[in-house]
Amino acid sequence: MNTELTGIIVTFIITVLLAFPLGKYIAKVFSGEKTFLDFMKPVEHLIYRICGINPAQEMSWKQFLKAMLTINMLWLVYAFFMFLYQAHLPLNPDGNPNMTADLSFNTAISFVVNCDLQHYSGESGATYLTQLFVITFLQFVSAATGIACLVALFNGLKEKTTNNLGNFWSIFTKTITRILLPLCIVVAILLAFNGSPASYDGKDTIVTMQGDTVQVSRGPAAGMIAIKHLGTNGGGWFGANSAHPLENPNYFTNMLEVIGQVLIPMAMLFALGFYIKRKKFAYVIFGVMTMGILCLLIPTVISEIHGNPEIAKMGIAQATGAMEGKEVRFGPAASGYWSILTTVISTGSVNSMHDSSMPVSGLMQMLGMLVNGFYGGCGVGFLNYFIYIIIAVFISGLMVGRTPEFMGHKVEAREVKIAALVTLLSAFIVKGGAALATYYFVNHGNADWAVKPNAWLNNPGYHGFSEILYEFTSGNANNGSGFEGLGDNNIFWNVSTGFAMIFGRFLPIIGPVAIIGLMANKKYVPESAGTLKVDSLTFGMMTFAVIIIITALSYFPPLVLGPIAEYFSIH
Amino acid sequence: MKKYLLPSLKLTLVLIIICSVLYPLFIAAVSKLAPGGGKGETLKVNGKVVGYANIGQKFTADKYFWTRPSAVDYNAAGSAGSNMGPTNAEYLKQVQDRIDTFLVHNPSVKKEDIPAELVTASGSGLDPNVSPHGAYVQVARIAKARNISSEKVKALVVQQVQKPLLGLFGPEKVNILKLNIELDQLK
Incomplete structure (x- = not known):
């Protein structure tokens, strides 16, 4: 057990040690300083020339968002039709069928918005063509979209007064050529040498030692597994995601994958400090986020190591912890660690089945997604946190009786309204969605257009409600993990979570970029003795308090009905 | 636009x-x-492929080390966990049944010594490993079924235990497919 705990502690330390220099590097890339990957410059210029892009063109916040939304809508249409007709297209060695229209709708949105909620299993529901040309592609570009929007925010914070948030095309392209692609090549090769498949061969058939004939699904998975983590996407090649022994073959790859998914979100914080030259501001935020994660992580790891009390009652010692839904090569500590990191970051890949986690862990996983800003997804993590900052600035302003200011810009009614709307939106989607689903489950449980009878929930009682709540929480947070006992491939879930994902993605991006665009346009107010020190520890704690209060007020009632009730039913 | x-x-x-x-x-x-x-990566016996090194197989015969319960019956065409919640009564009954079955086949093992992973389903349904303890508790049964000394079988398990990464990180484990291949070679 000791080696398991050292394993997760060292994993975290390595993440920080890698994220710091990466953050420095990212700041250099976007401020146009020299880096060792400058040999990519001709490639980028070729891309700009082919696409008719002028990388030096300035963009206001509205132009920036229009460019971003146009290309995203294009991907949505492309992905929808590819899934719908995948059976008839090449690179389908296993002969997998087309997706239904509602499943295509859900899956296309899911990958465009960096959510990667999967209502299909990779082995039987997608082809090598859609896995590579749609899913892998979208995993690159959706991550780059998030990062580009965060860099727009950096640009707004950097200048005293500006109308220019940077050129979307150029920031977006550089994110792929300078950050995502190089890192992915390294990670994918390490995965391939540890046993993840990378060739285009289809299923293999073997006779086992006991004489059973079984098949083994394979495919060019290593490259996708790399970007699924580095881009905080989380959608797996195989149905069991990173619990699958080919997707995550050993403890080393487990460390690699869980480090990979935290790396860029953490590095973006350090990049913020270097880029806008306010390092202390970034360190305080890093500290607050890390504290938040520890509050979620420690109870989870403890409860997983202690095992299931219901199985203990049967007289089993459970020296290896709560093993239902977990893999022996990771054990309960690394599984618990992963389950929290993958939910605070909006990755949503899993190395254990969250549906079988202990009630405390399920609660912590959901809280991670409800906050959605402790490190958070590629780019979008800090955008979410920025909303909390604006609210904290506003409340601090009210407390001292001054017009609130943030880094020399007045925060006025319009900005606060946007921030409040974004905050309320997720509470509305999560609770509204869960209420709607529960209503249908109780009153129309047998409605064939929605779900076939008995296929709705895998577990009764409080845990069943948790399955419903988790699904909307995950969709809204663009996380993509699930309590997979839920029978989710049907019209009701495909359509409802499709909308939850698309609103949960674009409004929390549009909101912060609009706020920074509006603020950066205002006259710069020089700092004075009365200015709110946003890089102080006090302000960090203030933001933390705002996060706790908003989350508790918004979500306490549904959480009581789900994981908290389940916890008290066995303790 | x-x-x-x-x-x-x-x-x-x-x-x-x-x-x-x-x-x-x-x-x-x-x-x-x-x-x-x-x-x-595949494993071969006498030139014939018997399985993938990383993918678990179903072993239920008394003469082989058993792998974990699986929600997909170890058919790697797909992969899945049971997705059973910790308080689900139906699930707890399944676990109780597995405990009873294990005790019938391994009469010398005390109930509290049964390792959790042998009565719970894995996340992928394809877990190739059990903990070292999960292999040790099966030694007596295998020695009896194969009519060889339990010291010999135990020594084989000891030899097959895979240490944590660099001896420092993560759990110890045994690859059951590799172990059973070696077991068949044992005289």
Whole structure:
């Protein structure tokens, strides 16, 4: 057990040690300083020339968002039709069928918005063509979209007064050529040498030692597994995601994958400090986020190591912890660690089945997604946190009786309204969605257009409600993990979570970029003795308090009905 | 939005070539140097493939070390966990049944010594491993079924235990397929 705990502690330390220099590097890339990957410059210029892009063109916040939304809508249409007709297209060695229209709708949105909620299993529901040309592609570009929007925010914070948030095309392209692609090549090769498949061969058939004939699904998975983590996407090649022994073959790859998914979100914080030259501001935020994660992580790891009390009652010692839904090569500590990191970051890949986690862990996983800003997804993590900052600035302003200011810009009614709307939106989607689903489950449980009878929930009682709540929480947070006992491939879930994902993605991006665009346009107010020190520890704690209060007020009632009730039913 | 549409279209096409064609082909080419050539590493007995090193197999006979319960019956065409919640009564009954079955086949084992992983389903349904203790508790049964000394079987397990990464990180484990291949060679 000791080696398991050292394993997760060292994993975290390595993440920080890698994220710091990466953050420095990212700041250099976007401020146009020299880096060792400058040999990519001709490639980028070729891309700009082919696409008719002028990388030096300035963009206001509205132009920036229009460019971003146009290309995203294009991907949505492309992905929808590819899934719908995948059976008839090449690179389908296993002969997998087309997706239904509602499943295509859900899956296309899911990958465009960096959510990667999967209502299909990779082995039987997608082809090598859609896995590579749609899913892998979208995993690159959706991550780059998030990062580009965060860099727009950096640009707004950097200048005293500006109308220019940077050129979307150029920031977006550089994110792929300078950050995502190089890192992915390294990670994918390490995965391939540890046993993840990378060739285009289809299923293999073997006779086992006991004489059973079984098949083994394979495919060019290593490259996708790399970007699924580095881009905080989380959608797996195989149905069991990173619990699958080919997707995550050993403890080393487990460390690699869980480090990979935290790396860029953490590095973006350090990049913020270097880029806008306010390092202390970034360190305080890093500290607050890390504290938040520890509050979620420690109870989870403890409860997983202690095992299931219901199985203990049967007289089993459970020296290896709560093993239902977990893999022996990771054990309960690394599984618990992963389950929290993958939910605070909006990755949503899993190395254990969250549906079988202990009630405390399920609660912590959901809280991670409800906050959605402790490190958070590629780019979008800090955008979410920025909303909390604006609210904290506003409340601090009210407390001292001054017009609130943030880094020399007045925060006025319009900005606060946007921030409040974004905050309320997720509470509305999560609770509204869960209420709607529960209503249908109780009153129309047998409605064939929605779900076939008995296929709705895998577990009764409080845990069943948790399955419903988790699904909307995950969709809204663009996380993509699930309590997979839920029978989710049907019209009701495909359509409802499709909308939850698309609103949960674009409004929390549009909101912060609009706020920074509006603020950066205002006259710069020089700092004075009365200015709110946003890089102080006090302000960090203030933001933390705002996060706790908003989350508790918004979500306490549904959480009581789900994981908290389940916890008290066995303790 | 019209003026953004053309660059969007072109950029999408260029990036599909980079991210979906060149990148996976490059990784596939490099992986030819990896064990198994990027197709997954297989294990052979007398020149015949008996399985994939990383993918677990169903072992239920008394003469073999058992693997864990599986929600997909160890058919790696798919993969899944049971997704049973910790308080589900139906699930707890399944666990109780597995405990009873284990005790019938391993009469010398005390109930509290049964390792949790042998009565719970894995996350992928394809877990190739059990903990060292999970193999030790099966030694007596196997020695009896094969009519060889339990010291010999135990020594084999000890030899097959895989240490934590660098001896420092993560759990110890035993690969059941490798162990059973060696077990068949044991005289």
